[in-house]
Amino acid sequence: MKLFYLTFQEDAELYLGVTRKIKWQVHAFEELGYEVTYTLWKNECFTFYRGSEMLSMPVTTGYRRMHRFSLAVLDYLGSHRFDVAYLRLDRISFDVIRICRLLKANGTRRILIEIPNYPYLADYLRGVKGVRPLHRQAITLFKALCTAAEDRLSGKKLYGCTDAAVLIGDRSDRFFGLPAINITNGVNVDEFSFVRHPGDHGEVVLVGVAGTLWWQAYDRILEGMRIYREQKQPKDPRVRFVLAGGDPKEMPEFLEDVKKRGLQDDVDCRGFLHGEELMHIYASADLGVSSLGCYRRGLTHCSSLKAREYCAAGLPFLYAYEDDAFSENPPFALKFPNDPSPVDIGRAVKFALQCRSNPSLSEQERDFARQNYDWKTILGRVLAFAGA
Numbered sequence: 001m002k003l004f005y006l007t008f009q010e011d012a013e014l015y016l017g018v019t020r021k022i023k024w025q026v027h028a029f030e031e032l033g034y035e036v037t038y039t040l041w042k043n044e045c046f047t048f049y050r051g052s053e054m055l056s057m058p059v060t061t062g063y064r065r066m067h068r069f070s071l072a073v074l075d076y077l078g079s080h081r082f083d084v085a086y087l088r089l090d091r092i093s094f095d096v097i098r099i100c101r102l103l104k105a106n107g108t109r110r111i112l113i114e115i116p117n118y119p120y121l122a123d124y125l126r127g128v129k130g131v132r133p134l135h136r137q138a139i140t141l142f143k144a145l146c147t148a149a150e151d152r153l154s155g156k157k158l159y160g161c162t163d164a165a166v167l168i169g170d171r172s173d174r175f176f177g178l179p180a181i182n183i184t185n186g187v188n189v190d191e192f193s194f195v196r197h198p199g200d201h202g203e204v205v206l207v208g209v210a211g212t213l214w215w216q217a218y219d220r221i222l223e224g225m226r227i228y229r230e231q232k233q234p235k236d237p238r239v240r241f242v243l244a245g246g247d248p249k250e251m252p253e254f255l256e257d258v259k260k261r262g263l264q265d266d267v268d269c270r271g272f273l274h275g276e277e278l279m280h281i282y283a284s285a286d287l288g289v290s291s292l293g294c295y296r297r298g299l300t301h302c303s304s305l306k307a308r309e310y311c312a313a314g315l316p317f318l319y320a321y322e323d324d325a326f327s328e329n330p331p332f333a334l335k336f337p338n339d340p341s342p343v344d345i346g347r348a349v350k351f352a353l354q355c356r357s358n359p360s361l362s363e364q365e366r367d368f369a370r371q372n373y374d375w376k377t378i379l380g381r382v383l384a385f386a387g388a
Contacts, residue, residue: 002084003035003084004038004082004103005029005039005085007022008041008090009088010041010042012042013272016272017305017306019040021186021187021305022088024187024188025086025375025379028186028376035050035051036050037050037080037082041069044059046059046072046073048076055076066095070093070095074098077106084112085108088114090115091120092176093150093154094150094153097157100158100161110163111161111162112163112166112382112386112388113164113178114168115169116169116185117168117297118167118168118170118172119299120169121151123297128140158176158178159176159177164179164382165181166382168182169299170299170300171301181381181382181386183303183378183382184303184373186373186374187308187312189366189370191312194313194314204239204240204286204352205239205285205286205287206239206288207241207282207289208241208243208245209244210306212247212250213246213247215294216289216293217291217340218241218243218254220292220340220341220342220343221289222258222261225241225261225266225267226262226342227342228345229266237349237353239345239348240266244271246269255269283313286352286355286356287318287351288309288315288317288318290304290319290320291307291319291320292320294338300322301323301324302321302322303323303325308369308373311366311369312366312373316332316352316362316365317333318335318348319334319335319336320337320338325372331358331361332361332362
């Protein structure tokens with residue numbers, strides 16, 4: 001059977017975590033018995049991948065790029081047939097409706113739509129606030145409102161040309177009238193090596209691995225570190241924060257926050273890392289830092305990819321959201337409020353030392369990841385739900 005996995009995701013270093021997730025999902029679909037074609041774009045090309053084969057279609061940059069991507073997809077589907085289609089989308093558009101209708105006309109039996117951050121419209125409007133100057137903000141707001149309007153209008157046409165929705169984020173059993181299944185993100189546990197951190201009684205190391213900064217809310221960590229340093233007793237361990245990643249547009253502000261708090265010697269920015277270099281960072285840290293700023297996106301629930309990666313690596317972590325994949329108090333994760341308050345670093349240090357004292361905890365964490373975060377298991381449930 002043939003499966004078409006459509007994404008409009010850019011293949012760029014900034015989105016390394018997302019593209020890795022997509023490729024993990026592709027691998028899981030293949031293990032479930034499908035021949036998969038998936039899509040990514042880079043520079044001025046929209047590319048269709050099938051096994052070792054690839055077909056790139058030139059797409060010029062500029063206004064309405066997403067529309068031109070959709071035209072490339074429609075052209076491709078004119079000569080290719082699929083049994084199942086899985087569309088990973090940030091929002092709905094009239095172009096999406098055209099694609100779904102063509103898939104149905106071509107005999108595709110089941111069409112599923114994944115929404116990776118549900119609900120999502122608030123993000124479009126919230127992003128307007130930081131735009132400067134003000135006249136540019138007004139233009140951006142107008143575009144965001146048009147996007148939201150198109151989403152609401154086109155979404156009403158999903159019923160009848162698609163079969164099910166796959167939601168990651170806040171829970172819902174319907175999406176524009178479609179039956180919806182709620183899932184969490186997953187990983188390929190076997191890609192993560194495991195080396196237990198031996199521990200240094202003189203310091204505790206936190207690591208953040210993310211391409212974006214504003215909704216990760218690492219400023220909560222920085223302010224918590226400043227407070228901890230002011231209140232620190234001689235016997236208390238030093239705390240360091242290692243950032244592997246960072247949005248280039250936001251890094252100047254982040255570095256200014258570090259300087260403003262006098263944390264230059266305690267914050268280490270490594271840039272984007274992957275493979276053995278990333279595994280080395282995981283192995284040398286005490287705690288991972290998952291998203292601390294879901295409140296900035298209007299979200300209460302989250303299915304952080306980074307939390308899954310920390311779990312697969314056996315690295316305990318901090319988080320600040322509701323996650324349906326585990327209970328309120330898993331022994332390998334420490335929850336903080338989903339609000340702007342500084343992270344209580346003293347509490348995080350105590351948790352890190354507690355985790356060090358339990359030699360079996362990291363392997364328990366990896367076992368949890370194998371049982372709950374395997375994409376083959378998750379997508380098997382999704383396909384069954386949709387009757388694929």
